[in-house]
Amino acid sequence: MTALEILGLGTALPVHNISQQAASVFAASCVKTDSDEQRNLPALIQALYRRAGVRQRHSVLLESSSEGEATAERFYRFAADASDRGPSTAExxxxxxxxxxxxxxxxxxxxxxxxxxxxxxxxxxxxxxxxxxxxxxxxxxxxxxxxxxxxxxxxxxxxxxxxxxxxxxxxxxxxxxxxxxxxxxxxxxxxxxLHHQYGWDPQKIVANSLFADGAA
Missing domain, CATH: 3.40.47.10 (Thiolase/Chalcone synthase)
Known part of the structure; x- marks a missing residue:
């Protein structure tokens, strides 16, 4: 069998990052419902994000950050209503x-x-x-x-x-x-x-809470 060898490893992250707590606040802004659940959504989303076991994540969408607090991001907008799904696939x-x-x-x-x-x-x-x-x-x-x-x-x-x-x-x-x-x-x-999912779907919110950007 031919001998194989890994000669080098490299990784890269986007420059700016966001804390998991700040990300949960942002995530709540992307969810609207037509029921009385709306008032409880921020607390529910924050609980899901806390249980993800993630402290902070890096994103190519952040234009600046300070100590894990995102200070500029213009790709995603607040959800207008329960049917809003955010940026299109093309975008x-x-x-x-x-x-x-x-x-x-x-x-x-x-x-x-x-x-x-x-x-x-x-x-x-x-x-x-x-x-x-x-x-x-x-x-x-x-x-x-x-x-x-x-x-x-x-x-x-x-x-x-x-x-x-x-x-x-x-x-x-x-x-x-x-x-x-x-x-x-x-x-x-x-x-x-780039694929943050809008709407109240616990499985999608869990996915939103786990993944971020990077290369290796």
């Missing part, structure tokens, strides 16, 4: 197309630097994401921004959820096993805060 994907490449590039550049390998030596690029898509994808922009060879073989693993990165590593393993000279860069990126 969320447009923001993904803007925010994904630079965050992915930061993580990938850190991994390349730690490895001591020249970007031109990389033969394969495997990207992973389930929180957005664009055509061309952020893999092409990574090739340009990192200075990878034009001949690099690229593969994107999309819409495979929380285990997507593991599938990306399986793809990289297959490439390395097939070619002992392969040098593979794997980059997984998720921008989950």
């Amino acid at each position: 969320r994907m447009q923001r993904y197309e803007i925010e994904a490449p630079p965050l992915a590039a930061r993580a990938a550049a850190a991994a390349i630097e730690q490895s001591g390998i020249s970007p031109a030596e990389i033969t394969h690029l495997v990207t992973v994401s389930c929180s957005g898509f664009s055509a061309p994808g952020f893999d092409l922009l990574l090739i340009e921004q990192l200075g990878l060879a034009d001949s690099v073989a690229r593969t994107h693993v999309g819409f495979m959820g929380c285990h997507g990165a593991l599938n990306g590593l399986r793809v990289a393993h297959a490439f390395a096993a097939a070619d002992p000279h392969a040098v593979i860069l794997v980059c997984a990126l998720e921008l989950c805060t």
